[in-house]
Amino acid sequence: MKARIAIYLVIIIGIIITYQVNRSEIKQLDKFQHSFHIVEGRLGELFYQLQAIQYGMSQLSVSNTALMDDKKLSFTLTRDDICQVSKLPSSDQMYEFETNFLLVSDKAGCEKNTILNNKIKETIKIVPMMTFLAGRADDVISLYFVSMDKFVISSPKYNALVLKPDEFESKLFTRPYMKKTLSVDVKKLGNQVFVTGPYADLSLNKDVITFSIAIFMDKRFYGVLNMDILWSDLVSDIDSDFYISNTAALPPLGNLASETLSFDGQMTDLRLVMPNAMVDKLKYLIKNSFVDITFYFVAIVLAGWVLYTLKLRLVSQTLAKESHHDPLTGLLNRRGFMAELAGIGRHQFYSFMIIDLDxxxxxxxxxxHPVGDEVLIRVTTAIRHMVREKDMFFRLGGEEFGLLIAYNKDNKQIDIFERICEAVANLPHYSEDIEFHVTMSGGAITTSSVDQIKSIKSIIKQADELLYTAKVAGKNRVIYGDFNSRNPIER
Known part of the structure; x- marks a missing residue:
């Protein structure tokens, strides 16, 4: 029984775990797909912003256009021979961010009428578009234009303070985003956005990701516009179970990788990756199904407790029944009779008879003995059919039985007991082809006191004495007596 229950529990738990594993995998894949769409959507927003600025700048013409008035600009030459150019605030300025930029070049940029100075004054017209985006986009930490004429425009302005023109060739133009953009033929650049990173930023010392796009004016390649955002901001909205890989190669075995992230047909080297080793699957199972597993665990424990309690109750009831009943005849035994006797109701008379087979x-x-057992069964069956359900018929032991009847009409018990005695004598029994009969002797005591009948020991003693008298008198008879009289009652 215990082994069967254990097998059932193992099967049930196995089914539940299998179901939860499958459910957890489906949930995890849904999260993975959701995170993929979030990142791809965010990339699309950033791509669109850069392409919008690129388009706006491409509409600006530098030829046949007056240069920016020197009076509106501030040219500062530092001790390191670095030229810093900024825009002076004016009364027609609408927003503060319009002046939040800094242009950095070598000292020739600050010398009037030099080629570099003129190039700066003709190109600086693109600045409002840059400062607008940098001032409005919360997650853009830096927007900077790297000119092929070796000057840089940065918004906000503090990001340009660390730049040194003499390092443009050795550092700035060798940065990953510049190398990636400049590695493509100018004719093929178009509106393509290049994604680089994550890598450590020069000034913030934090990992950033850079979005780069080529800038054309009058159909001529002017330089590269770059937008930096923190890597942590890009991945902040995806589920913590996943990470973004910045390589086009597939991740190690055991991990699940998405297709490369893209926008409007433009592919990147980024992939969303879900670690999917056995340990990871177990972590996902606990994370995705903790409530369900807890519920099932509690349900199984409660079900086990209920089943165990029911089993104990059934066992207890079975043991109680077995302890109160005779296993051969199914009658009450002495213990069962005493238990039933405690709840007997009030009647005018009570008669108790001890029966012994002669x-x-x-x-x-x-x-x-097998035939003897069959005789006991047949006799008890016959007697049970002759008495009422509320009458107490029980086996005292061996071939000795007890019968207690309660009634409200005097001498009624004599008729009942006599019919029982006659029925037992007339009941045939068989052993192979031999028919035989048995008789019974009985001693019956009558009382009108419920207290006397409940204190049954004295009743049994007197009934037993009358039974002995019946045996001596020749058997196959019942001798009657009243509890308050020691003398047998005449029939």
Whole structure:
């Protein structure tokens, strides 16, 4: 029984775990797909912003256009011979961010009428578009234009303070985003956005990701516009179970990788990756199904407790029944009779009879104990059919029985007991082809006191004495007596 229950539990738990594993995998894949769309959507926003600025700048013409008035600009030459150019605030300025930029070049940029100075004054017209985006986009930490004429325009302005023109060739133009953009033929650049990173930023010392796009004016390649955002901002909205890989190569075995992230047909080297080793699957199972697993665990424990309690109750009931009943005849035994007797109701009379089968040892010795058991069963069955359900018929032991009836009409018990005695004598029994009969002797005591009947020991003693009298008198008879009189009652 215990082994069967254990097998059932193992099967149930196995089914639940299998179901939860499958459900967890589906949930995890849904999260993965959701995170993929979030990142791709965010990339699309950034791509669109750069392409919008590129388009706006491409509409500006530098030829046949007056240069920016020197009076509106501030040219500062530092001790390191670095030229810093900024825009002076004016009364027609609408927003503060319009002046939040800094242009950096070598000292020739600050010398009037030099080629570099003129190039700066003709190109600086693109600045409003840059400062607008840098001032409005919360997650853009830097927007900077790297001119092929070796000057840089940065918004906000503090990002340009670390630049040194003499390092343009050795550092700035060798940065990953510049190398990636400049590695493509100018004719093929178009509106393509290049994604580089994450890598450590020069000034913030934090990982950033750079979005780069070529800038054309009058169909001529002017330089590269770059937009930096923190890597942590890009991945902040995806589920913590996943990460973004910045290589076009597939991740190590055991990990699940998305297709490369893209926008409007423009592919990147970024992939969304879900670690999918056995340990990771277990982590996902606990994370995605903790409530369900807890519920099932509690349900199984409660079900086990209920089943165990029911089993104990059934076992207890079975043991109680077995302890109160005779296993051969199914009658109450002495213990069962005493338990039933405690709840007996009030009546005018009570009669108790002890029944003993006559010469029963001879039956066992002659026909064998199996036949003797069959005789006991047939006799008790016949008597049970003659008494009422509320009458207490029980086996005292061996071939001795007890019968207690309660009634409200005097001498009614004599008729009942006599019919029982006659029925037992007339009941045929068989051993192979031999028919035989057994008789019974009985001693019956009558009382009108419920207290006397509940204190049954004295009743049983007097009934037993009357039974002995019946045996001596020749058997196959019932001798009657009143509890308050020691003398037998005449029939």
């Amino acid at each position: 010469n029963f040892k001879h039956v066992n010795d002659t026909y064998g």
